[in-house]
Amino acid sequence: MNETFHQRGRRRVLLTGAAGNWGRATLRELRDRADRIDVVALALPGERDRAALAEFDDMPNLEVIWGDLTDAATVAACVARVDVVLHVGAVVSPLADECPELAHRVNVGSIRNIVEAVRALPDPASVAIVGIGSVAQTGSRNPPHHWGRIGDPIRVSQYDEYGQSKVVAERILVDSGLPKWVQLRQTGIFHPGMLEIRDPIMTHSPFGGVMEWASAEDSARLLANLCEADVPDEVWGGVFNIGGGDGWRLTNWELQTAIGRAMGVRDIRRWYDRDWFATRNFHGQWYADSDRLDELVPFRRDTFDDALARALAAAPASVRSAGRVPAWIVKHLVMKPLTRKPRGTMAAIRRGDEPEIAAHFGSRAEWEAIGDWSTFEAPSPSREPTLLDHGYDESKPAAEWSALDYLEVAAHRGGQMLSTEVVRGDLATPIGWACAFGHEFTASPRLVLTAGHWCPVCVTDAAGYPAQAEQNAFLAQVVAA
Incomplete structure (x- = not known):
């Protein structure tokens, strides 16, 4: 760490979740602002986090505190040293689905510790909290209900304990009574690791569903910009959706095919049976209001093609050349076993778990009626925003x-x-x-x-x-x- 750390006039930032994809992207962005911002990163003292943060060993404006977000004393000690808290740290899916108690303990307990730490300061207004929520809080929004905005019903998909934990965490921050905070609901983050995900959660995503994605780099730029001294007053005390904008509004089918093409797969349908994928009960929206955050704190630079090209360049050779592998090998030796693992859709079908089948497909009969690829039509939902009725006169100040x-x-x-x-x-x-x-x-x-x-x-x-x-x-x- 350099000698100017915590020098008067510099901004001081606490970053949680620094070892994750978004956290590391944020550290890279903050490293480029070493002339004016110092960073305290709170990370778990395990092998995984130490390895992930090794690339920042020479970052001049970084101090790593090895500790636990659920330890109130550690959190309070960190908060007392900073001007801004970027609370990115969380237990996310699929781990949150496997360990729901852990997800609630960390995701709810951590924001409670941060709020209490700021409240205990001599001047709580001296520290701003940037809380992170999720698109998962509003659950399944398949067409024709695929356009959303802040203020729409909080509604979490079945079996989504990550989403439930984020609902509770958001309540704690928004109703904390603290003078300076903002709550950001993050959408799907497109990062290089996206091309390597092999988890049964893949089967939960309906082909006809949508997501307005954002790149890890743009998301990091947003957080870094919120650490600057000139953030507009309108930001504080607000709840906002993070989204990449029009070019990032994809159907899940478009995402699948784009990733497949990038890997040289001529026809992604040869990798799957159509009825392996759920038809409902996931999450994702196209946002009617995500442009507002970019207007207030400009952060968008990436296009989807930019991010996909970076992801492909960073992927191992086995991923980049996946299209050269015979499709039947991928389908039967990789994808099919994946669907039958715990939390996979076909695992629910095979064991006759009717509540889970109903969550993913409506009913067993509806699953049986899905059919094969011969009747499939690529989804094309309306790109004209439609707004829900929030039940009051929204033109009234x-x-x-x-x-x-x-x-x-x-x-x-x-x-x-x-x-x-x-x-x-x-x-x-x-x-x-x-x-x-x-x-x-x-x-x-x-x-x-x-x-x-x-x-x-x-x-x-x-x-x-x-x-x-x-x-x-x-x-x-x-x-x-």
Whole structure:
């Protein structure tokens, strides 16, 4: 570390999750800002993280703290030294699906520790928190419900404990009462490792689904820009979608075929049976509002073709030349066994797990009716944005929101506002609500109206969303997606 570390006037940043794909990309971006930004990276003291961070051994503006995000004392000590917290660290899928208790302990416990550490400072306004949510929080949004924005219903796919943990974490930050934070819901990050993923989670992604991707490099640039001193005031206290924009809005089928072409695969269909892939219950949207974040904190430079070319260049020779391998070998010796592993769609079919089959396909009968490739048509969903009804007058300035707006929102969701007194324009103070099923809870107007949250009990019952939608018109708009 150089002698100017923590020199007066320099920005000081705590980065969690530094050893991951996004974290390492962020370190590379911050290394290029060594003239003005110093970094404290909190990483686990294991072989994996040490190996991943070895490339930064000579980074002059970096100090690595070997510790655990779930250790409140370690987190507090790090937070006390910085101006900005970039909280990228999390247990993500597929590990989160395999170890749901670990996912909740880390993903929820870490943001709680960060919030409490900032709250305990003499001046909590001196530290900004950049929290990271996920597109998984809004779950399955297949066409024709594939356009989304912040404020749409929070609705997590079945068996997605990562998404559920991020819902809880977001509630903690948004309703923390802290003066300076922003919550960013990350979309799918396209990074070089994408070409090497071989996990049963691949089979959960419907061909007809969509995702507005973003590159790891653009995402890193966004985080680094949020560490600068000139971030617009509108950012703080907001919830935003991260997306790459129009050129990154792909169907899952387009992604599959693009990656296949890059590897020299002439016809990706020869690698799979059509009915191996789920038809629902994943996540992904095209965003009607992702341009706003780029307008406030410009970060987009990459095209999808740029990122794909980089990924291919970084891939091992076996990946780059995959198209030379006879398709029947890939299909029967690699892909088919993958679908039969735990969490694979065909594993559910083989063991007759009806709830899981229903989650992925609707029913066994619907799976049997999928057919082969002869009847397949490449999906072509509408590229014209459509917006859901959020249940209140969105042209009304938030500073004028009152009890009448909250009563309207609660009714749209089949519930009630329980508080008898609210302050006009107070977005941050939690008030009382009840859902249609009698669960009482508190949540700020910002969390409910701006971020789309509702009952914290009902959201955990993903299998029960259809029943909830019978009482909740807000949720009903996407419950069949």
